[in-house]
Amino acid sequence: HFFGPFPFVCSCPSSPSLFPLETPSACMACDSDKCLPEPEHSPDMQNRMNGLQEVSVVCPKEGIGAHGGDPGAEPNGPASGRHDLHTNVFLLALGLVSLVVVKAVMTYSRHTTHFRPLSNGQVLCLLLAVFLSGMWVFLHLIALCTAVRNFFLTRDHSSSVFSGVAWRRPMLRYITEDHLHTLTSAVELCGILLVYFICDRTDLLGRADKHYSRDTYWFIWIAIVGASLATIRRDAPDNVHVKLLQRDQTEEWKGWMQIQFLMYHYFHATEYYSAIRCYIAAYVWMTGFGNFSYYYIKKDFGLTRFLAMQWRLNFFALWCCLALENEYMLYYICMLHTTFTVFIYAGLGICVEANYSNLGIRTKFLLLLAASLIIWDIPGVFDMVWAPLRFLIEHKGSLHEWSFRSTLDHLVWIAGMLTAFNHPKSDALLESLDQMPAKKQYTIKTIVVALSLVGVYYWYTTFFVLPKKEYNSIHPFTSFIPITLYIILRNIFATLRRYHIEMFAWLGKITLETYISQFHVWLCTTGPNTNPKKLLRILPEGYPLMNFALVSCFYIYFSLRVFRITGTLKNFAIPSKDGSRLRRNLLAILVLAPSLYALSLTLNMTAEMGF
DSSP states (O other), X not given: OOSSOOSEEEOOSSOXXXXXXXXXXXOTTTOOGGGSEEEOSOTTHHHHHTTOOOOEEEOTTTSOEEESSOTTOOTTSHHHHHHHHHHHHHHHHHHHHHHHHHHHHHHHHTTOSSSOOOOHHHHHXXXXXXXXXXXXXXXXXXXXXXXHHHHTOOSSGGGOTTGGGGGGGGGGTTOBHHHHHHHHHHHHHHHHHHHHHHHHHSSSSEEEEOOOOHHHHHHHHHHHHHHHGGGEEEOSXXXXXXXXXXXXXXXXXXXXXXXXXXXXHHHTOGGGHHHHHHHHHHHHHHHHHHHHHHHHHHOOOOHHHHXXXXXXXXXXXXXXXXXXXXXXXXXXXXXXXXXHHHHHHHHHHTTGGGGGSHHHHHHHHHHHHHHHHHHHHSTTHHHHXXXXXXXXXXXXXXXXXXXXXXXXXXXXXXXXXXXXXXXXXXXXXXXXXHTSOHHHHHHHHHHXXXXXXXXXXXXXXXXXXXXHHHHHHHHHHHTHHHHHHHHHHHHSSHHHHTEEEHHHHHHHTTHHHHHHHHHHHTEEOSSTTOOOOEEEEOSOTTOHHHHHHHHHHHHHHHHHHHHHHXXXXXXXXXXXXXXXXXXXXXXXXXXXXXXXXXXXXXXXXHHHTTO
C-alpha cells in the first residue's frame, strides 16, 4: 500500500490489492475466507465506516472486482454498468486529449528548426506516451485522493472534500499492483525515449568530435580493470568442482568485451578493428552455445520461450526505430542474434527425437552447416533467401549492410553449438584432470597452456595483423580460433574457474541495452540511419574527459533502466504459465499495432494537407 495504514487490509496470500478495501465484506471473485478484509484494531473504525456507499473491492487473487455491499450481488449489475460507462468516458476523453497534444506537437515540429517534422513512428510513440502518462497520473491522483479521504473520514462522510471521488473507485476494480507497476515501466520507457530523442535528434545539446589517443585509451582501460579487481567474487569453495563456462564467467566475458567495444566506438580506435570483429564473433558464438544448451537440455520448444527471447532481443530496438526514425539494420546486432536464434530453434525443434541419437544430432549439425554455406557463400542465394524480408533488413535501399555483417559471423554460431554439445565431456575431462596427483596435473596443464599460447601467437601473426579487407575475408573461417583458445586459458585451472569479476559480469547482463543506447545518449548520429560520428557533449568545450565521465554515468543508468523495463513488460505481455492470457495479449498487439500506426499515418497526412 502506498500511503500507510487503511481502514481494512486484505489477507489474501497471493498479492496485495492496489487500493485499500473500504468495506468489511467478502470477496466475490474467490469466495475464500482468506480473502476477507480484516478490520484494524481501532475502536471507532467500524462506526466511521458504517455510512460508506457501496464500492468495488479488488480481489488480489484474481485481479477483478466484487461489490462489497451485498455478498450475493452480481458484479455485472446496473452499478457495474454505470462504472463501465464512467471508465469508457474517461478513456475516450483521455484519447481526445492525447490527440490534441499530439497535433500541437506536430504543428510545432513543422515550424521549428530544433528538430525535424515528426515521422509516422514518432507520432505513434507520442500518442502512446501522452495516453499512458495521463492514465498513470490519473491512477495516482485517485489513489492519493482515496488515501486522504480515508484519513480524514468522519461519520458525516458527505462533507468530505474528497467524497466526490467515491464514484470513481469502481473504475479501478480490475487494477492490481502488477498492472500499475507495468504501467509505470511503460511510462518510464516513454520518458527514456524522449531523452534519447532530445540528445540525438535535436540541437538542444552540444556535439563534440571524436579524438583518439592511444595513451588516453589504455589509461582508461587500465583504470577500469584496476577498479574491477576490487569486485572479484568466489563462486565455490576449493572442494567443489566449478563447471566449464559457468554463467558468471560468460557474463564476465561479455562485460569486458563490451567495454572494449564501446571504447572503440567512443574514441574511434580503428587500429583495434580486428579485435572488435573477434568480440562480435564471440557474442554470436554465445548465441549458439546458450540456445543449444537450453533447447537440448530443457526440450522446451514452446511458443512462450521463443517469444520471450525475441522480445528480449528486439523490443527496445523496435521502439528506438520508431521514436528515432531509424531502420532496423542500424542495430544489426539484434538481427544477427535473432537470425541465428531462429536457425537453432528450427534446427532442434524439428524432429526433436533425433536430437538424442548420435546419427540424428550429427545430421542436424551437417544440415545447419550446409545451409549456412549455401546461403552465405554461394553467389545469388543470399539475395533470394532474404528478399521477402527486404523491407525489414535493407539499409539505405540495399541489402549490402546485412550481407556484410552476417557473412562475417555466419559460421561461428555453429562452433558455439558444437561446444555446448560437447560440454559434458569437456567438463568431465577437466574434473578428472583436477583430481589427478599435483605433479601430473600441473605437467599436463602447463603443456596445454604452452600449446595454447603457441596457437595464439600463430593466429595473431598469421591472421590478426592482416589489413582490414583481407582480414574480413578470412574472419568467418578463423574467428573460432581465438574464442576456443580463450576458453581453454580461462578454464584450464580450477582456481581461475572458481572466481569471476563481478563488475564485468554485471555489465555483461546489459550488453544489448548498452549497445543500442550508445548511439543516442553517449554518442550522437548526424541524422536518421547514420553512424554515430559525434560525441554527446553536456559540458562546455575544453573538458573532454569530464564530459566522458559524466555522460557515461547517465548512459549506464539509462541502459540499466531499459534492461529492467524490458523484463517487466516482457513478463506482463508474455506470461510464462498462462496460455490464454498470452493468446489474448498477442491478439491485442496484432490489432492495436496496425490500428495505431494507421492513426498516426492519418494524422501525418492531415498535417501535410494543412489540417
